[in-house]
Amino acid sequence: MESSDEQLCRAVAEREPGAFDLLVERYQERAYRIAWSVLRDREEARDCSQEAFLRLHESAGSFAGQSKFSTWFYRILVNCCLDQQRRRRGWRRLVGWRDRRDDAPDEPDPVEQAPAPFVDPVEGLDTERRMSRVWALVDELSPQQRAAVTLSCREGLATKEIAAVLGLSEATVRVHLHRALSTLRRRIGDET
Amino acid sequence: MTEMHVDERLIDHVRGELEPAERDRVDTHLAACAQCRATRERFARLMAELARTAPAPPPIHWGAYRAELRERLERRGARGGTRWGWLARPAPALVAAALVAVLVMAGLPGGLGAPGTPDPLALDNTILASRLDMLARLDVVQQLDLLEDFNVIGELDELPEPRKG
Numbered sequence: 001m002e003s004s005d006e007q008l009c010r011a012v013a014e015r016e017p018g019a020f021d022l023l024v025e026r027y028q029e030r031a032y033r034i035a036w037s038v039l040r041d042r043e044e045a046r047d048c049s050q051e052a053f054l055r056l057h058e059s060a061g062s063f064a065g066q067s068k069f070s071t072w073f074y075r076i077l078v079n080c081c082l083d084q085q086r087r088r089r090g091w092r093r094l095v096g097w098r099d100r101r102d103d104a105p106d107e108p109d110p111v112e113q114a115p116a117p118f119v120d121p122v123e124g125l126d127t128e129r130r131m132s133r134v135w136a137l138v139d140e141l142s143p144q145q146r147a148a149v150t151l152s153c154r155e156g157l158a159t160k161e162i163a164a165v166l167g168l169s170e171a172t173v174r175v176h177l178h179r180a181l182s183t184l185r186r187r188i189g190d191e192t
Numbered sequence: 193m194t195e196m197h198v199d200e201r202l203i204d205h206v207r208g209e210l211e212p213a214e215r216d217r218v219d220t221h222l223a224a225c226a227q228c229r230a231t232r233e234r235f236a237r238l239m240a241e242l243a244r245t246a247p248a249p250p251p252i253h254w255g256a257y258r259a260e261l262r263e264r265l266e267r268r269g270a271r272g273g274t275r276w277g278w279l280a281r282p283a284p285a286l287v288a289a290a291l292v293a294v295l296v297m298a299g300l301p302g303g304l305g306a307p308g309t310p311d312p313l314a315l316d317n318t319i320l321a322s323r324l325d326m327l328a329r330l331d332v333v334q335q336l337d338l339l340e341d342f343n344v345i346g347e348l349d350e351l352p353e354p355r356k357g
Contacts, residue, residue: 036249131243153242
């Protein structure tokens with residue numbers, strides 16, 4: 001009989017050979033997909049999802065089994081992604097980048113002035129084709145609203161699970177979702 | 193009648209997450225309120241579109257992904273976990289070793305200057321010795337140096353002119 005995720009996690013904690021690899025195989029695609037949904041960068045998503053697996057390996061013994069394994073793991077993963085976003089913002093601040101929406105609208109953004117990194121045009125075209133207009137609007141939401149929409153509408157998590165993953169109350173998740181979907185509805189309405 | 197609308201509950205209604213009593217209350221309202229029915233319909237359409245059109249991430253090679261993960265795991269295991277992992281990074285380890293060496297020399301009799309001679313280093317070392325706890329956060333301390341450099345660069349025009357001769 002196939003082991004459950006929770007059993008595998010306990011086996012990882014006891015350093016049973018093969019248990020970690022099995023969990024990675026089960027979750028690698030979801031982990032990478034969620035990380036990419038939050039970060040929108042292939043290399044960062046790859047790095048953060050791997051970092052989440054490394055943290056899982058280190059802290060498998062602290063999984064108490066009070067929540068589902070997936071909820072516990074997604075929380076590790078989303079924290080990695082939000083940390084990465086904070087580092088990205090911190091670095092931009094350090095080199096003098098300022099958010100155009102907040103101040104100095106006329107000053108050129110030095111990050112935008114720098115030569116663009118190489119992007120495979122075929123991959124870029126595919127990505128653009130895959131992105132629907134509504135998901136392009138999701139990218140403009142706040143990180144927590146975007147995470148709530150992704151976990152809800154894409155990963156199919158219940159409000160209770162999203163609350164556990166994001167470390168928020170269920171009421172706050174409802175507010176995030178309501179505001180996010182209302183904003184999307186309004187913007188779609190504005191564009192048509 | 194606006195206060196009777198159930199906008200706030202409509203997303204949970206679409207997601208099937210309402211308790212039975214609450215669901216009945218919303219159903220009753222929806223049966224009588226065309227405006228809320230239309231709003232619910234728009235939310236349902238939007239959520240269905242989001243689920244249907246979610247963009248797929250760029251493809252990656254899963255074999256290479258797992259090999260890289262395995263390598264990172266082994267590297268991390270080789271340096272004995274994360275708590276003291278920063279010691280395995282060459283730059284912080286060298287800086288830490290140099291700092292400790294300076295502190296030890298300052299503490300030895302005859303180290304760093306003859307007795308009775310006022311030594312400007314002694315004061316620095318005393319201050320450093322009082323903040324040994326900062327060694328534990330050496331990575332942060334190094335970042336502070338970097339930030340200080342940025343401050344200096346930002347105020348270059350305010351520096352006094354160099355004296356001629």
